[in-house]
Amino acid sequence: MRWITPLAVGALCLTLAACTTSPTGRQRLTLASDAQLDQMGAQAFQQYQQERPMVGGSPQRYVQCVADALVRALPPQQRQAENWQIRVFRDDSANAFALPGGYMGVNTGLLEVARNQDQLAAVVGHEITHVLARHANERVSTQTATQLGLSVLSSAAGLEGAGGQQLMGALGMGAQYGILMPFSRRHESEADELGLFLMADAGFDPRASLALWENMSAQGGARPPAWLSSHPSHGQRTQDLQARMDEALARYERARQAGRTPDCPRP
Numbered sequence: 001m002r003w004i005t006p007l008a009v010g011a012l013c014l015t016l017a018a019c020t021t022s023p024t025g026r027q028r029l030t031l032a033s034d035a036q037l038d039q040m041g042a043q044a045f046q047q048y049q050q051e052r053p054m055v056g057g058s059p060q061r062y063v064q065c066v067a068d069a070l071v072r073a074l075p076p077q078q079r080q081a082e083n084w085q086i087r088v089f090r091d092d093s094a095n096a097f098a099l100p101g102g103y104m105g106v107n108t109g110l111l112e113v114a115r116n117q118d119q120l121a122a123v124v125g126h127e128i129t130h131v132l133a134r135h136a137n138e139r140v141s142t143q144t145a146t147q148l149g150l151s152v153l154s155s156a157a158g159l160e161g162a163g164g165q166q167l168m169g170a171l172g173m174g175a176q177y178g179i180l181m182p183f184s185r186r187h188e189s190e191a192d193e194l195g196l197f198l199m200a201d202a203g204f205d206p207r208a209s210l211a212l213w214e215n216m217s218a219q220g221g222a223r224p225p226a227w228l229s230s231h232p233s234h235g236q237r238t239q240d241l242q243a244r245m246d247e248a249l250a251r252y253e254r255a256r257q258a259g260r261t262p263d264c265p266r267p
């Protein structure tokens with residue numbers, strides 16, 4: 001799949017009222033509405049749950065406890081805007097995902113690699129910020145624009161006429177969860193940055209993010225899991241996290257003083 005370039009996104013942004021700014025200030029294409037994406041996320045999550053074995057009991061309580069603490073630390077409008085749900089799936093690969101609408105999954109394999117609540121919070125915080133940053137909308141929109149061709153979209157009637165119907169058809173295909181997953185390094189860096197501050201705001205030790213990605217990297221050995229290979233290189237990621245650690249630690253201290261001291265027992 002060829003992606004349209006940032007330059008083409010810029011050109012589209014001049015002709016369409018379908019652009020937004022990401023939380024870190026990038027201009028990007030968002031053709032679908034939040035409500036459309038949330039609906040796609042709900043469908044994909046339902047389908048995913050039917051296809052994969054789920055785990056209840058203490059692993060679910062553990063993951064739920066961490067997710068609840070993170071969601072509580074969000075500003076009210078973000079907390080209420082999504083239908084936050086998280087489930088544990090029996091799967092040895094160390095993986096987690098988030099779908100638009102706030103639907104998240106964590107594999108049992110990840111619970112081995114994340115060795116305490118703070119490390120788990122680093123992953124779940126990262127996933128929550130993928131949702132809040134609307135990365136899926138950006139991915140679907142960019143991919144759809146690529147499929148339809150820029151000419152259809154840039155024509156004035158593009159979204160109202162035939163192009164609009166094509167767009168809706170393409171978005172329907174997006175209900176498959178694969179297309180909803182954030183898969184670019186830009187998205188990963190953004191989720192790392194925002195996720196680090198979110199975990200700190202919730203009272204989880206942000207330094208655990210470094211240990212978590214270290215464990216992930218060690219587990220991957222010479223060939224990192226597919227999920228990791230779409231993520232930033234380990235060295236780059238560590239450098240980016242360290243560059244923001246002072247601010248994250250200050251936020252962590254403030255959260256602890258405000259009584260945010262999550263205590264989620266690892267099963």
Ligand SMILES: [Zn+2]
Pocket residue numbers: 126130182187188191
């Ligand atoms: Zn990610």
